[in-house]
Amino acid sequence: MNIPAPFSQNQMRFFWNCFDHWFNVAEGSKRGGKNVLITMAYCTILEKHPSRIHLIAGVSTATARLNILDCDGFGLKNYFEGRCREGTYQNRDCLYIQTATGEKVVLVSGGGKAGDEKLIKGNTYGTAYITEANECSETFIKEVFDRTLSSPDRKVFHDLNPKAEGHWYYKTVLDFHEAKQRENPAYGLNYGHFTIADNMSISDDRLRAVLATYDRKSIWYARDILGQRRAAEGLIYDMFDRGRNVFKLGEEPIGLRSVAVRWIGVDYGTRNDTVLLEAYDDGNILWITREYRWTSRRERKQKTDEEYADDFMAFMGESYCATIIDPSAASFIEALRRRGVYVMEADNDVLNGIRRVSTLMSRCLLKICSDCKGTIDELESYHWDDKAALVGIEKPIKEDDHGCDVVRYLCNTAIPHWRYGE
Incomplete structure (x- = not known):
């Protein structure tokens, strides 16, 4: 025993x-x-x-x-x-x-x-x-x-x-x-x-090592470490800093693409945006290097699964890599698998995913290329739903959040949880 x-x-x-x-x-x-x-x-x-x-x-x-x-x-x-x-x-x-x-x-x-x-x-x-x-x-x-x-x-x-x-x-x-x-x-x-x-x-x-993985001003530190009842309110990624979390193309480490693990994260939309993000995990920092975005309402054209699959293959290029996708996009997942793409269904735990993204941001272990303008803009305006919070429900406002979702899929699924101190 x-x-x-x-x-x-x-x-x-x-x-x-x-x-x-x-x-x-x-x-x-x-x-x-x-x-x-x-x-x-x-x-x-x-x-x-x-x-x-x-x-x-x-x-x-x-x-x-x-x-x-x-x-x-x-x-x-x-x-x-x-x-x-x-x-x-x-x-x-x-x-x-x-x-x-x-x-x-x-x-x-x-x-x-x-x-x-x-x-x-x-x-x-x-x-x-x-x-x-x-x-x-x-x-x-x-x-x-x-x-x-x-x-x-x-x-x-x-x-x-x-x-x-x-x-x-x-x-x-x-x-x-x-x-x-x-x-x-x-x-x-x-x-x-x-x-x-x-x-x-x-x-x-071990306790010091765990505490080092948290931003002490965050809601996650108050809850997970201090055990306090705290409402999630206001800006979700208030720790996001363009000076610390954004890099210009060419500022990433030399040889990153040859030594790091490459991923493509996907948030698939029909009427909403479809967003692809290319990311490299070097074992310490997650580098998000490129973005694809198609907004059907703005372009006034809804693409089919096969058309999106064509765009995906062009974005991925000749060097295949694993792909992390919103598990609800069943038809698009099948379209990619028919083309030989290895697809992983994303861990879609929203609150834990947001906490993990926040952890990487606050520790400067998540860096996004300045060319990913749509995703950066979304991260800077991503808010909690105040009306839902009044009845004790915590969720983000589901608006202009597609790049945010992809970042969450990548951090929640591609990064081993032990790197968050879990």
Whole structure:
């Protein structure tokens, strides 16, 4: 059995409070040890809990498995090693566990989509652990509360990374229970806030290396490192600097094209722009050297997939390279594959992609040729959607963002995530 690193004093306080509080919420920065902390408390409670049926969940069953069953080698399967087996119960995935108080059945469920609450009806759960709870649907969270009401020892666990202050989870879940706790100190809410400094498995040298990958003035530092609830607002790439992030053709390192890995990123549009960007990764800096852009509305001509494929082949030239494309452009992807182009579907995680682009920009590890005028103009005007932020939803304004999307595809897909300190 793997043994986790010692807990910090902050984590120990939360751990012991779990045994006499019914609702336990761990919020804070990434790599703050929240999953391991709750999993240890959850397993200890499960060992002697009187109920047989229990629940673990996440935005998807895969998330629940990764964060709770596996949990970097410290999950339920590790804690109950030799006493558990995976199977099904009522046609649902589960983990059967032999404990000191008999066999337990821990159902595994996704809760990210509307309608997922139907998957957990029909049972009363003794305990429930929902990972990344503020990524799940509001109706699913409510159903879990309802399904644990009659437990003889009710225990509900949530872990979450911070969102904007206006996110529905804070308004409808946490604020409500915090008010109840203030009214009655014996109500049973155990809240803990954790940062990466609470994770005792990270050495001081490793922590310094991780901190060096962040711009300390950015929203990502506030959230990922300090664990603060911060709204994404205003200009997205406020760290973009033409003096630091833009180069003129010929200023790139001599021999770059012969030693670096070449990519072409694509954002495919029908009525909107189609943008191609050529990029070279030298293992340290991502150099974006050329841009192709076709604006159907301005040109008053919509090109077919085959015409765009012709343009792509001309842009790529005789030296073939891997291509990263928006995964929704299925017909264009097929047109390129018929021509022998190696296509990778882009990682389209918008928020993580924006964070990674911001990281490279702030560290001067993303440089764009001044000839890529359309993309540079878009990066300088790319804004968060203020109206969406009012209801706790974070997304960019979908307008004049095609070059921004390609840059995000390249940084999110072509650059190994370890280079971001992840």
